[in-house]
Amino acid sequence: MGFNDICNTGLVLGLGFSHSSSSTGEHKSKNTAQIKQIDHLGKITGEPSLTLSLSGETFDLAKKAAVSQIGDDLHSAASSFSNISSGVKRERDFGSEEIERVISSSRIVSDEDDDGSNARKKLRLTKSQSALLEESFKIHSTLNPKQKQELARELKLRPRQVEVWFQNRRARTKLKQTELDCEFLKKCCETLTEENRRLQKELQALKLAQPLYMQLPAATLTMCPSCERIGGGGAGGGGSPEKAAAKSAFVMAPKAHFYNPFTNSSAAC
DNA sequence: GGCGTCAACGCGAAGC
DNA sequence: GCTTCGCGTTGACGCC
Numbered sequence: 001m002g003f004n005d006i007c008n009t010g011l012v013l014g015l016g017f018s019h020s021s022s023s024t025g026e027h028k029s030k031n032t033a034q035i036k037q038i039d040h041l042g043k044i045t046g047e048p049s050l051t052l053s054l055s056g057e058t059f060d061l062a063k064k065a066a067v068s069q070i071g072d073d074l075h076s077a078a079s080s081f082s083n084i085s086s087g088v089k090r091e092r093d094f095g096s097e098e099i100e101r102v103i104s105s106s107r108i109v110s111d112e113d114d115d116g117s118n119a120r121k122k123l124r125l126t127k128s129q130s131a132l133l134e135e136s137f138k139i140h141s142t143l144n145p146k147q148k149q150e151l152a153r154e155l156k157l158r159p160r161q162v163e164v165w166f167q168n169r170r171a172r173t174k175l176k177q178t179e180l181d182c183e184f185l186k187k188c189c190e191t192l193t194e195e196n197r198r199l200q201k202e203l204q205a206l207k208l209a210q211p212l213y214m215q216l217p218a219a220t221l222t223m224c225p226s227c228e229r230i231g232g233g234g235a236g237g238g239g240s241p242e243k244a245a246a247k248s249a250f251v252m253a254p255k256a257h258f259y260n261p262f263t264n265s266s267a268a269c
Numbered sequence: 270g271g272c273g274t275c276a277a278c279g280c281g282a283a284g285c
Numbered sequence: 286g287c288t289t290c291g292c293g294t295t296g297a298c299g300c301c
Binding site for chain 1: 275276277278
C-alpha cells in the first residue's frame with residue numbers, strides 16, 4: 001500500500017511550516033484549514049509545524065437550517081428548573097413535558113436532592129438511548145433545533161442532554177481520529193527515516209566509487225529526484241573558455257532543494 | 270485508591 | 286443579543 005492509497009481515507013495531513021503570526025485564539029477557529037504546506041517550489045516559510053485535520057469536517061449545514069424553529073418549539077418552556085437537579089445550572093431549551101420525563105426516566109434526580117445537597121448526579125444513558133443516539137449521529141453529526149427536539153422526545157431526555165451528547169460524541173470522534181493520524185504519521189516518520197538511511201548508504205557507495213564529478217562537494221550538485229540525472233546548465237555550448245568554466249556542468253543550486261516525501265514516488269510511505 | 274469513561278458545565282468565538 | 290459550537294475541565298460512577 002502506497003502513500004496515495006493511505007491518503008484516500010479522507011484525512012488531510014500536513015507537514016510543513018506555519019507562520020508565527022497565526023497567534024492566540026486562532027486555534028479555536030472552527031475546522032479552518034490550518035495546513036501550512038511547503039509549496040511546489042520547495043519554498044519554506046515560517047516555523048516548523050505538524051498539522052492534522054479532517055477533510056470532511058463541514059458539519060455546519062444543520063446549524064443553518066432551522067434556527068427560527070426554536071422559538072415555536074420552546075413556547076412551553078418552564079419558568080424554573082430548580083426542582084430537577086441543583087447541579088444543573090444551565091438549561092435553556094427545556095420544556096415542562098421534558099422535565100417530567102427526565103424525572104421518571106433517569107437517575108438525575110434522587111431522593112438525596114430533597115435534602116438540598118448540591119451534588120451533580122451522573123446520568124447514565126440506557127443501551128437503547130445510546131443506540132438511537134449513535135444511529136442518529138451516523139446520519140448527521142450535528143442537529144438542528146427541530147431534530148434535537150424530536151430526538152429528545154423520542155429518547156425521553158431533555159434537548160439539552162441530547163445536545164451535550166452530540167457535542168461530546170463529536171469530541172470523541174475527533175480525538176479518535178487524531179490518535180489515528182498520529183499513528184499514521186509515526187509510521188511515515190519511521191519509513192522516511194529508513195529511506196533516509198538507505199539513501200545515505202547509497203551516497204556512501206557512490207563516494208567510494210569516486211567518479212570525477214563526485215570529487216566536487218555534494219552540496220554543489222543538483223539532482224533530479226525522479227530521473228536521477230545530474231542537473232545544471234550543461235558544459236560548453238559555445239562561448240569563451242572562461243564562460244564555459246563559469247558555466248560549470250554542476251551548477252550551484254539557487255536554493256535548498258526541498259524534497260517532498262509526500263509527492264515523490266520514491267517516498268516509501 | 271487509582272484510573273478510565275462520560276455526562277455536564279463554563280467559557281470564548283463565530284454566525285445570524 | 287442570542288444560539289451553537291469547540292474545547293478544556295469537572296465530577297459521578299464503575300471497574301480493577
